[in-house]
Amino acid sequence: MTHACLPLHWRRYPERYLLKGNYCENCKTAFFPARVVCPNCRRKALLKEKEMPRTGRIISFTEVFVGPMGFEHETPYFLALIELENKAKILSQIVDSKKESIREGAKVKKVFRKISDTDKEGAIAYGYKFKVVK
Amino acid sequence: MRSVSIIGAGCTKFGEHWDKSFRELIAEAGMKAIEDSGIEGKDIQAIYGGTMASGRLIGQEHIGALIADQLGLTPIPSTRVEAACASGGVALRTAFLAIKSGEYDMVAVGGIEKMTEVSTEEASFALGGAGDQETELFHGATFPALYALLARAHMQEFGTTEEQMALCAVQAHKNGMNNPNAQFHREIAVEDVMNSGYISSPLKLLDCSPITDGAAALILCESKKAKNISDKAIEIIASAQASDSLGLTERKSLTELAATRIAAKEAYKQAGIKPKDVDFAEVHDCFTNAFILAIEDLGFFRKGEGGKAVEKGRTQLNAEISVNPSGGLKMGHPVGATGIKQAAEAFEQLNGRAEKRQVEGAKTGLTHNVGGSGATAVVHIFRKLEGKK
Ligand SMILES: [Zn+2]
Numbered sequence: 001m002t003h004a005c006l007p008l009h010w011r012r013y014p015e016r017y018l019l020k021g022n023y024c025e026n027c028k029t030a031f032f033p034a035r036v037v038c039p040n041c042r043r044k045a046l047l048k049e050k051e052m053p054r055t056g057r058i059i060s061f062t063e064v065f066v067g068p069m070g071f072e073h074e075t076p077y078f079l080a081l082i083e084l085e086n087k088a089k090i091l092s093q094i095v096d097s098k099k100e101s102i103r104e105g106a107k108v109k110k111v112f113r114k115i116s117d118t119d120k121e122g123a124i125a126y127g128y129k130f131k132v133v134k
Numbered sequence: 135m136r137s138v139s140i141i142g143a144g145c146t147k148f149g150e151h152w153d154k155s156f157r158e159l160i161a162e163a164g165m166k167a168i169e170d171s172g173i174e175g176k177d178i179q180a181i182y183g184g185t186m187a188s189g190r191l192i193g194q195e196h197i198g199a200l201i202a203d204q205l206g207l208t209p210i211p212s213t214r215v216e217a218a219c220a221s222g223g224v225a226l227r228t229a230f231l232a233i234k235s236g237e238y239d240m241v242a243v244g245g246i247e248k249m250t251e252v253s254t255e256e257a258s259f260a261l262g263g264a265g266d267q268e269t270e271l272f273h274g275a276t277f278p279a280l281y282a283l284l285a286r287a288h289m290q291e292f293g294t295t296e297e298q299m300a301l302c303a304v305q306a307h308k309n310g311m312n313n314p315n316a317q318f319h320r321e322i323a324v325e326d327v328m329n330s331g332y333i334s335s336p337l338k339l340l341d342c343s344p345i346t347d348g349a350a351a352l353i354l355c356e357s358k359k360a361k362n363i364s365d366k367a368i369e370i371i372a373s374a375q376a377s378d379s380l381g382l383t384e385r386k387s388l389t390e391l392a393a394t395r396i397a398a399k400e401a402y403k404q405a406g407i408k409p410k411d412v413d414f415a416e417v418h419d420c421f422t423n424a425f426i427l428a429i430e431d432l433g434f435f436r437k438g439e440g441g442k443a444v445e446k447g448r449t450q451l452n453a454e455i456s457v458n459p460s461g462g463l464k465m466g467h468p469v470g471a472t473g474i475k476q477a478a479e480a481f482e483q484l485n486g487r488a489e490k491r492q493v494e495g496a497k498t499g500l501t502h503n504v505g506g507s508g509a510t511a512v513v514h515i516f517r518k519l520e521g522k523k
Contacts, residue, residue: 012268032383033269039384060290060388062282063335064274068262069255071274079275079334081283081382089383091270091283104290115273125272 009123016127019052019110021088030088054110055133056084061094061102070116078102082130090128097132109133137357138233139367139519142171143478148348148466149317156192156248159349161204163471164244167351168205172364175205178353179238181212184225184245185470190260192251201244218264219420221245222350222473223375223503223512229354230373230514239356245474246349257345261469264506266381278342278421280382280507282334285423287388289336291438294426296336298441300327302422303340303464305444309451310461312491317346317466327422341422348468350475357519368484372515374400380509389438391508394431398502401513402433407498409433412515414456414483414493416476418504419463428502429457432513456493459483473503473512480516 012033014020021032025046029038032052038045061080064071071077078094080102094102095113108130115125144166146159154162160183168175183201188194202212215225222245229243249257262271265280288294304324310316322340330339360367376396379385386392402408409432417432419425426440434455435443443449449457460479463472480499482488503512 008268060283060287062279062286062337063332064276064279064282065332065334066258066276066278067274068271068276069259074274077274079273079279079283081388091275091381091383092273104286127273 006123009125017112019054019128021050021052022047023050030086032084032088032090052088052090053085056082056090056108058094058102058104058106058108059083059089060104073117080108080130082108093129095129095131101132106132136234136236137369138230138354139357139360139369140352140477140481140516141355141360141364141367142167142169142173142353143351143481144170145315145350145475145478146348147315148346148468148475150250151248151347152250154347156188156194156246157200157204159248159347160201160244160246163246163349163351164201164205164242167242167353171353173240173353175207177240178207178210178242180210180232180241181207182215182225182229182232182241182243183212184215184217184221184223184473185247186216186218186221187247187260187263187469190263191257192248207242217510218505219418219467219469220473220503220505220510220512221470222475223501223514224473224510226352226473226477226514227373227375227512230370233354233356239359241354242351243354243474244349244351245471247468247470248347249345249468250347254345269381269383276334278334278337281421281423282337283382284388284427284507285336285421288423288426291389292441294441296328297324298445299336299341299422299426300324301444302419302425303327305450306419306458306461306464309459309491310465312489313460313465315466316461317344337421337423343420343463343467346466346468348466348471348475350471350478352474352477352481360519361521366485367519368481368516369519370514371517372401372404372513374398374404375510375512376400378509380506382507385508390431391427391504391511393508393511394428394502394504394513397511397513398432401500401515405515407515411498412455412500413496413498414459415500415502416458416460416479417462417502418472419458420467420504424504425457425462432500432502451491452494459488459491459493473501476501476503477514477516484516484518
């Protein structure tokens with residue numbers, strides 16, 4: 001079970017389905033998820049909606065053997081911190097990849113997957129995961 | 135300038151208290167602290183209580199009022215403080231500031247968590263709320279997973295090994311043998327940690343702090359007054375707190391907890407001391423790699439050398455610096471209580487009351503409490519209050 005209600009799922013569609021974040025034109029920094037305030041520029045910020053690149057590299061990873069509620073059927077699974085090509089970082093599961101290929105520096109690309117089991121309102125959470133590419 | 139001292143401390147045993155409720159635990163710790171300080175309940179002017187997830191764990195909010203009620207201290211103001219696993223440390227700092235400001239002279243501060251009323255899965259879900267719900271927990275990141283990502287980054291950058299991390303657990307269990315309130319009284323070896331099974335690689339079961347019930351409380355008093363009424367007052371010579379991004383993705387570095395480094399720097403400045411002047415420290419080792427991060431970020435060892443320092447035994451009891459003489463969080467981590475328990479340990483150590491775990495010649499002690507994966511850090515430094523009645 002993730003903490004999720006229908007309005008939350010609905011609100012996060014652009015982010016979770018399309019990797020929409022934003023970009024501050026003042027300090028040239030990409031944010032994912034989108035931020036309301038640019039932490040670098042604050043009121044001088046020029047934030048514009050922007051889709052993130054769909055590829056990046058693994059900077060750290062872990063294989064999760066004991067997952068939170070709603071992920072019982074998934075374990076074990078890999079989670080990674082990924083730096084996207086525009087330097088924005090993202091935490092995501094790594095799927096469809098050989099275990100040996102999941103390492104620091106590996107190139108990954110976004111795929112669309114079911115994230116966790118049905119919650120009590122009957123909504124299935126979908127979103128991004130990543131897979132290692134050559 | 136007003137100064138603040140601790141004049142009494144009380145802790146429950148840390149462990150699985152199936153026979154005791156949340157309210158019984160906080161009342162037990164609170165009464166012990168009041169008794170230890172030698173004051174009367176009516177002398178207390180305000181209460182601050184740290185708890186992280188009572189709503190999810192026992193279905194009870196409004197903990198401030200509950201504490202005042204259970205201790206028979208109504209109608210004085212009583213306020214809950216929440217900062218995830220740093221709830222206790224931030225409650226202590228809030229109480230410190232309340233006296234420092236001149237508003238009160240005598241304040242009780244407590245910390246508590248009752249974590250075994252729900253299943254382990256529910257408890258870990260509640261703890262997951264200390265990270266970023268929408269970008270971490272949603273994707274299946276547990277708390278051990280977040281620290282595992284930090285552990286791997288440290289291993290990659292500095293060559294820190296799983297054995298070095300295991301040694302942190304070995305040291306914790308060894309020190310815990312001398313702590314009557316510890317959740318475990320069992321020595322372990324590196325092989326035990328290495329064979330304990332991955333929870334989230336590279337972290338194994340014995341790299342993780344346990345699920346614990348427990349409470350701790352302190353009585354804080356303005357120092358001039360403390361001198362007159364107590365011969366065991368210890369002065370809080372520094373109190374500092376810093377914040378960082380809630381989630382890991384916005385961190386500038388994954389090989390440090392910047393909030394710890396910044397709070398520590400501020401604390402050393404307030405106290406007018408250097409890291410090498412600290413005789414003992416109670417650091418926030420929710421995972422073994424958190425121990426390594428802490429001893430580096432607090433300035434005891436250079437960045438990247440924490441693992442080797444542990445390997446060489448430099449953090450053992452009465453070695454170069456005694457880190458976690460109580461056994462630390464491995465000996466029980468009732469999240470909201472931890473920051474208060476650490477200060478209670480400093481109180482025992484500086485009063486020479488720590489028995490078999492006593493740090494020889496302990497003059498200056500430091501406590502370090504972290505919330506989440508490093509989004510909050512609180513550092514306090516203590517010294518025996520000069521001159522008595
Ligand atoms: Zn900006």
